[in-house]
Amino acid sequence: MQDRTVQPANDFIRPRRLLSYQVGNMQNQGGREYQEDSFCFVNATDVTEIKTQGLLALLADGMGGLEDGKAVSETALQLLREEFLAMDRGGNLAEQLMTAVRRTDESLFYRFSGRGGTTLVACLIYREKLWFACVGDSYLYLQREGELTRLNAEQNQCHTQYAEQIVQGNLDPRAANEADGAQRLSEFMGSGQIGEMDASRRPLILRAGDQLLLCSDGVGGVLNQQELCDCLAKPTPMQACQEMEREIVCRNRAYQDNFTAMVIRCGY
Structure with a gap:
């Protein structure tokens, strides 16, 4: 006789839980006359869109010079x-993201005739994996x-010179750090001819508890890593961003640059 025993309901295999994302952001003009930073999230509050399209985070620091x-x-x-x-979404997202950045660079060049530029940090999260593409000296x-x-x-003259020194066998970074124009960008969006971008060819698999921080150099160049960690320990991403802003404002630096931060916290 054929066994028709019904399996108990509690033996049902539950689908694996997917990561969810909390986000926060802050922006401040600092001591500058104009605010030239820009940022945005796409799909950050729509669980369905994150599942089908992914989450996009973008930060751009317009070049004041x-x-x-x-x-x-x-x-x-x-x-x-x-x-x-x-x-x-079924294709190579790394290649598509890098192509998107190059096309955007070319469009900016033609639209602004090469007279303007910006840095870029672009993060694409899809199916619990991260791809990124960066141009300039903003932080991820x-x-x-x-x-x-x-x-x-960082894509600046200091980084470029130090890379050349390493090839020649010189591992001392002091000469590159102290050179004239060391912080001048070697790559930026709007040049129309990006030579290199710092991009992930393979995705980073995200875990519960991970946090991503995108920030302009008005944050990353002011707060050290321990100070950033202390801020990220706050209960929510928005509180973490508010703490970064408070820390920077309290320093009251005379020439504080525009500053922007975005935080993405992964969890269940």
Whole structure:
């Protein structure tokens, strides 16, 4: 006789829980005459859209030394949002993100005739994986199990010179750090000819408890890693961002740059 025993309901295999995301942000003009930073989240509050399309976080620091810094940073984010919505989620997201950044750079160059520029940090989260693409000297950090790690490298003359020194066998960074124009950007959005970008070719698998911090150099160049960790220990991402703002404002630096921070916290 065929066994028709019905399995108990509690033997049903539950689907694996998916990560959810909390976000926070802050922005302050600092001691500058204009605010030239721009930022945005796409799909941050829509669970269904995150599942089907992913979550996008963008930060752009318009270059004050060139014209139209704010307009360039805002336009960069608008163009990248459009690129994100058109991506093939079944394709190579790393390549698509890098292509989107290059197309945006070219569009900015033609739109602003090369007179303006901006940095960029672009983070794409899809199916609990992170892809990123960065141009310039804005910051991208991952905090995991209490350790804060910078995921991207600054693209400035100091970094370029030091890389050349390493090839020649000189590992002392002091000459590169002290050179004239060391902090001048070697790559930026709007040049129309990005040579290199710092981008992930393979995705980083995210875990519960991870936090991502995107920030302009008005934050990353002012607060050290321990201070950032202390801020990220706050109960919510918004409180973490508010604490960063408080710490920077309390310093009352005479030439404080515009500063912007975005936090994404992963959890169940």
